[in-house]
Amino acid sequence: MTVTPEQLRALATRAEALTAELWALCGTVQNGSAEPDPLVAARQAAGWLARGAEDLQLAAADLARLQEQPCGLPWGVCPEHGNTLNSSAGISTCRVCQRTWAHDRLRRPCDETATWKVIDRAGTVTRMCDGHVLGARAAAGNATFVRLGAD
Ligand SMILES: [Zn+2]
Ligand SMILES: [Zn+2]
Numbered sequence: 001m002t003v004t005p006e007q008l009r010a011l012a013t014r015a016e017a018l019t020a021e022l023w024a025l026c027g028t029v030q031n032g033s034a035e036p037d038p039l040v041a042a043r044q045a046a047g048w049l050a051r052g053a054e055d056l057q058l059a060a061a062d063l064a065r066l067q068e069q070p071c072g073l074p075w076g077v078c079p080e081h082g083n084t085l086n087s088s089a090g091i092s093t094c095r096v097c098q099r100t101w102a103h104d105r106l107r108r109p110c111d112e113t114a115t116w117k118v119i120d121r122a123g124t125v126t127r128m129c130d131g132h133v134l135g136a137r138a139a140a141g142n143a144t145f146v147r148l149g150a151d
Contacts, residue, residue, distance in 0.1 A: 005064040012056035015049050022046035071114045071129035076105035079112050082134030117146040 023046050026039040078084050078094035085092045085106050092105035112129030119125050121142045128136060133145060 003063065005060040005067070008056050008060035008063060012053045012060065015053035015056060019046050019049040019053060022049065069114045069127060071110040071112045071127065071132055073110045073126075073128060073132050076101075076108050076110050077112075077129070077131035077135060079129065079131045082131045082138075115148055117148055119144040119146070 022042060026042045027046070076085060076092065078097065078099060080099075081094055081096040084095045086095055087093075087104050087106040090102070090104050092101040092103065093099070110129060110132060112131060114127035115130055116128045116133045117125055118128055118133065118136055126136075127148070136143065137145065
């Protein structure tokens with residue numbers, strides 16, 4: 001079974017709700033009573049739950065980071081405009097937005113985050129970044145484009 005960041009976030013939300021409920025139920029300390037407070041442990045539990053909710057959010061964020069995969073196609077693109085790079089003397093420039101990179105981006109594997117799954121007619125799946133998908137949409141008319149992590 002694969003754990004997704006969404007599942008962890010859902011659990012964190014439930015822990016937060018439980019914390020709020022517990023506080024609403026036993027949050028107010030009765031002053032002026034000489035009796036020992038019977039709800040000390042319950043309030044402590046609310047504190048632990050709040051802490052647990054925070055840790056779950058952290059774990060979800062860690063997991064999301066780990067699951068980010070680079071695009072990895074063997075040439076670079078402009079993240080916004082796709083196959084629009086010119087490369088000369090070790091500097092790459094986008095012909096559309098004029099953004100420059102101080103390396104030969106065209107001849108380096110793409111290190112943008114993969115945000116799309118592209119399935120071609122033969123069923124081959126390639127993960128691509130936004131910029132590469134622009135080029136692929138133009139080139140591969142019959143491919144299926146699925147946005148990653150959009151569920
Ligand atoms: Zn550009
Ligand atoms: Zn790419």
